[in-house]
Amino acid sequence: SKMAKSFHNAPALIGPSLLASDLSDLSGESKRVMDAGADFLHLDVMDGHFVPNLTFGAPVISCLRKHSTATFDVHLMVSNPAQWVDDMAAAGTDIFTFHVEIGADDDERMALVRKVKSSGMKVGLAIKPNTPVESVYPFLSELDQVLVMTVEPGFGGQKFMHNMMPKVLALRERCPEMNIEVDGGL
Secondary structure, eight states, rough: OOSOOOOOOOOOOOOOBBSSOOOHHHHHHHHHHHTTOOOOOEEEESSSSSSSSBOOOOHHHHHHTTOOOOOEEEEOOSSOGGGGGGHHHHHHHHEEEEEEEEEHHHHHHHHHHHHHHHHOEEEEEEEEEEOOOOGGGGGGGGGGGEESSSSSOOOOSOOGGGGHHOOOOOOHHHHHHHHEESSSSO
């Protein structure tokens, strides 16, 4: 089958979401999943505007950084990610992923991609289930990763949307070496 064809040699990486942990013990939970073999930590930052839920921000990430050397992959589900670049860099974020659906045009999104990179972080773009994968194509040459949402962002406990996998395939065919992350229902 076409899906079985090998497009790359990149290993599959596991990045547990800290939202699924005991939030009263982020340090201990982070150590536990890293000791169990996780490759990185996925931190979901929600602002209550871009998505209706509210989580944590740079101050919590900064506190956690004092207790972990893990790669922090921060997924910002926020309306204005540009306002958080400096704070997230200072907090110890390694990968800053924001949504292509923010209220900005392609030039503004590209400026933000470059600002994130110039701050010393890797950069990713995320796409919601109803967003065409082609929306990230103008940015691929500048990105370190693309995150394909396999649930509607903002809430845990949703069922994995298998119909998002063609987006992953399209990205893999276009960018055989890029990190392609799936998020939700896993």
